[in-house]
Amino acid sequence: MPSRALGKLCGAGLVMGLAFAAVVAALQVVGEGTGQAAVAPRPPPLLPPGADPYNPPFALEGGSGPAIGDGLRTAGPGETVTLAGSDFAAGTVFEVFSQARGRAGAVVRLAPDYVGPAAATLALPSSLPVGAMHLLRARSAKGYGPAFAINRTETWWLGPDAAAAGERFAVYGRNLSDPDGSRAAIYLKTAANDGRFLPIVTANPYRVEVRTPALPPGSYEVWAHNGRGGRLGWSGPLTLKIRAAPVWSKHARTVVDVADFGARGDGASDDGAAIEAALDAAERAAPSTLRFGRGVYLSRRSFRAPSGVRWLGVGRDATALRLAARLDAQGFLYAGGDVRDVAFEALTIDADRRVSAQDRALIALGGARIRIADSRLNSWGGETLRITARALVIDRNEITGAGSFLGVSEQVFATGNVFRMTSDAEAAVTSWGGRGLALIGNLLVNADPSRADGSGIGRLFVAQGHFGSVRDAYFSGNETRNAAPRDCAAVDCNKGEQIIFEFGGVALLGRASALSPTTVTIPRLSPAPGATRGDVVIAAGRGAGQRRRVLSIEGHVVTFDRPWTVQPDRTSSQFYVTPVAERAVVYRNRFQGRKTYAAHDSNSTAVLVWGLCFDMVVADNDISRMRHGVMAAATSGTPQDSVSAPFFTLVEGNRIRAVNNGIYTGLTFGYDSHPDVLGGVGNVFRRNDIRDVAHIGLATDLWDSRGGDVIAPVFERNRVLGAPYGMVTGLKLIWAGRLFRSVPSGRGRLLGAGLRGNVFVRGPLLSPGSIGYWAGRGVLWSTRGDRWSGFRAGNGPAP
Template identity: 50%
Template sequence: MSENRRSKGICVTVVSVLAVLASFASPAGPGFAAEAAPASDDVDVFQPPSITPARGAGVIVDGLRSAQPGEIVTLAGDFGEKVSGFETFGQTAAGNAVRRTVKPIRIDAGSAVIKLPEGLPPHSTYLIWPKSRAGYGAPFAVNQTEVWWIGPKAARGGEPVSVFGRNLTGPGRSPRVVIRPADRDGAWRPASIVRANPFRLELIMPDLAPGEYELKAHNGRGGDLGWSQRLRFVIESGAAPASPQTFDVKTFGATGDGVQNDGPAIAAALAAAAAAAPSTLYFPPGRYLCDRALIAPSGVEWRGAGRQASTLAFSVELRTLDAPAFIHSRGEASHVTFDGLTIEADGKVGGPDGGLVSLSGSRLRFTKVKLSSWGGLTLRLAADDVTIEDSDIVGPGSFLKSSSQAFISGTTFQMTNDGESAIASWGGRDIAMTGNRLVNADESRADGHGVGRLFVAQPHLGRTRNLYFSGNETVNAAPRDCAEVDCNKGEQIILEFGGVLLRPRPVSIGPSSVTFRAQDGLEIEPGFDVVVSGGRGFGQRRRIVSAEKGKLTLDRPWDVTPDAKASRFFVTPVAERAVVYRNRFEGRRTHSQHDSNSTATLVWGLCFDVVVADNDISRMRHGVMVAATSGTKRDSVSAPFFALVEDNRISDGWNGLYTGLTFGFDTDPVVAGGVGTVFRRNDIRRMSNIGVAFDTWDTRGGDFSATVFERNQIEQVRYGVVSGLKLIWSNGAFAPTPADGTRLRQTVLHANRIDGLGSGARGAAFRSDRFQDWIDIGGTWSGFPPGDRPPRGKDRD
């Protein structure tokens, strides 16, 4: 089809488009999967024009992946001065294909802001091509079905399994999942979906022969090209296990009277159970005192008569024992279960290095248990395949280290000792927290509080990827008193990936590699990534698959080959692919008096593809934060990329939405502070301070590009939208940003409704330093005294 053809009469084959898009089939890259599964009546019609990318045309390397007609998409790529517009296409039926060219709202060499035309069919997959004199670049897909991970990754036929990702469902169509054996051709067969939301599909595994399989999903949009990439999983044997032998601790002399020491009897029963594993160690109703640490053997289930009936209580302090925890593994342990039992060591665990239960291995289960450890860590786990469900966890927190395939559900975390977080992860992956509750254990006691953190992810042991939080609830969760507690805390879910160093310029760059001088002290650990943080190829990230003498081989080729002289690189772990969906987050009533960092979700530093959607948020210092940081004087700026914050309800707080740079130091050369974040359709009410706060710093570097606030409704706020110096510490006295400080580029306000406190309001609708790049399209402002307004822009549709 010629380039000037439009939607009328579009009817083409998809072969050439498929060939182009196949090169972008990776989970992190733009485009579609490389092959189609069989068509179905559940899949719409999607016949995009056949456009061959031209040499020297613009390239889109990444962008925001979810939008509807009339909404904005942010993009990163190689645009230079050559890209003048973008071609868009959408279709859901044979007669409604629409192809339109749009001018960007804002564009520079490395990023762009465009609006999807109102005339595109709603709820379609959309393609976007960069357009220049040289021709068209390769297309980028919006609303494409993305499958990120599956869990559990090993299951039997008839068992529930979930597929996690993005754009998994949409109005008017039913999602589909198909399965076939891995590594060989064969017919795809459908899987039964029992529940679905845009980020999770819950399946029942079909009755298949044991072996390795693959699946792919379709959200009903995008026709034959709309299938996701594949995920692999394992079907295990469905044979029922033999009934395990049970070892009753009372048979070995335990009394369970809560007075006598049952340690020797428990140890003897445990040794017998270990010798006969798989087996069950049984605690009848009673309270069993234990004076020693216990080793958890593989294949042994620790079972009580119910957490209210059976208690294993440790009667000595851990520091008196030569053990890392009261219950621990010797090496790797597998198939270890705790069920229907209370285990407690209140006041006896002590110190950050201790623990109530510390296990390494695989297939660890905690079901209907109560684990209590006032004064020290409750759980310390380093394992693959962890389940914690329908339990009570009491203490200052638990540590998952770099565990993977962790499923935590229906559990109440009762926080003590101003504990850092209910769950902390250092490089974990495939983690789902659903239907949990975070509370303070006893608010009448000074040591009966936490600091409000449900989950903390940090990069100490590698990248964090594939996180899902839904249906969780927090109650009165924040630091209790800034005079007694470090109040730079309180982020209820935080991805904390700041403080990274720019690498020296590389020696050479290959199609899928980058080489640094070995003597530059480059240290590569498993789970590291390469991020292009400036110059040509900006915005790309690649996983390192091998490193040898400074040469880093990457998981896939560059979309735009960086420039060895001008491009800048991070070599570091990142956080990627996280969803915070339909949770209820509550801070403390004292949020306006205590200058804590209480926040429902903080996306901080090098984080990619994070979605915070449809949450209820109240009583926070900051409702949702997406921020960059340079950490210390020797670090560079760590920037978030393409976060989406949408459809949240934020009320009765200090600031509604908060973004920008925190804790800045000069960077040379200047490195971006954030790219492509979109805040969309959030409802923000009764903020004591600012509806939208955009923080800046008096340092070079940390500039933000392509930040969008669209279709938000902001009511009863003292200040509407403010950008200024160090807002995180401001209380209405806003200082200007120096002209050589943080620069805001391509900052777009689109179709927002912003109302102040009404008559006598002391705030302003909009306040920003004049040299910053702001534009307002279609916004309405009311309830403020006369004052600043952002520059008006043209609605490019």
């Protein structure tokens, strides 16, 4: 599009007719890579107050030049952008356009730091404006490729996605605001030609909270803008359903009191039959409230929780419902099928040491709109919650037991809870294919460390793909204390990752026999468990590093949600069809392991991004007493697996103290795979402050296997203070101790790796044998502006 025409569109408040159609076509090429069209509301609103002007002087669609398939989408002046694409070659150069308030737009040409067939890295010029959106495009002898946006607003999900007037909801995503929460704007489209900006309640770059306005019930579009990029800066739409009234408002109209049916609450009588009778009456009157007065209500039976009934006490310190016999059903409180609008509030629900079977829990439910709030749940020795539901709220509870399994639950909000772990349990919360998960302000502790069964294994959250991809997760304000495996002689110490996304075990399905924009036919198709709720991923060849969401699998044909940015081919492209993890943010949490982190060979880690994971962010966390501060690594796990690897993980601005290893990346537990399969692309570790390290500050592990090349990892502007080994790249570091080895020639390759502006200082304890930089034979890191000091050897790479 000519710059003059696009400039007119960017400065105007309205776009109509054919002009609007033209700008929509142009905007779609700078989308988030998430399935949303990168367009503005139609008719679009005026830009938010103070938004940047934005007038790119080139056509956004590009021509036949190199195409950027995906990349790291957050970077400032002087920082590195990592990219996956096609047709990159030795002569490929890049152009970047930026424009901000008070500065004219300009195009800067720059050479990449690394360019290979599947990936490239480049440093944005330091002269670019701070806090601006940047449009990047590649050029080769064939011409220009389409534009790719850096720092553009990205809306990922809405939660809750249904609310009544006055209730809060949040937009979750990336680049939603400036780092201090300023410049965020949320726009609600109220009609075909109308809309409004909503006042911001709280904001950070990954979550913006607003209140639902008083509008007629119905579905509304929600859009976001971060003040950058002019008309190109809009992201959306997401859909908000506005309800006529809060879900729980009708429950208060009919109250059924268990005392009216003979329940005594004296802590001695069996009140089971009386509660059952009251519950039957509450079900007939639903929506209703089943009320428990002050006291301890014993029951030797379990209860079926019907739809539309709210269980309400007078406070968790005043009202207790206690199981007085061994659990003989799937839950003390359970549902025979799917239920809706069920709540448990202001009471203690206690089945202490009476929940033992693996497939049973204190509360076992499925359905929609389930709320557990202001309560105390006790299932010491057994699972607390086994719930698969849409719209699940777990709010301000004290939860004691062996963790909770949430299956494929969606729209889950766990806020302000205290998780007291027992029985060396796997995790406080486990998801096997959930969507839209927010854990905010929770505390993870061991219930009673003085007892052999009074601790957990150290995990707050586990995501695995047994039932499908895990998408859209947000963790903030959480705290863990003394969280790690307690004793390697007694428990499995290959655990302790406090937040883990574990997505290994993938099978390479080979080439396609037919391709269309939204289908791929794979003769060897044998979908992994959960693949129908998973993704199709290009693992090697043209288009590698892209993934699309599976819509259906019929025979050998996989249909997915949107066309590829870089179209694969039938000769080089190789495919997975498998669950993945995508779009998770771990932001401003406090993670603490055990004091034995250096001597205790557990896998205690604040955050582990393991295997096939995309667009993961670990930012601004406080981390201490870990075996590994943060890990982002590829694996092939078993001889039957191909390589599963993370793409475009950003680990940024974390404060990591008193750890064995600071940051750990690369390929671990590798087996031979197809030589072109990627071992990850473009994972960036930026501005982390790492101190008091017992072993390695920045560790990059490689394996003696074929395939799974680790491409374009970047460490930039990190500080490593007080580490005996500053930066190490070697063979099987996970087991290496203090004897580092090189990878055999032709195995475990590291390509396009970059060090930029890092500082490594040994500190006052100058131990014999300390090494600032060590890389095995054939391993090459390009360095720029890095400094090493105080080490016995290796104060920088050899010239």
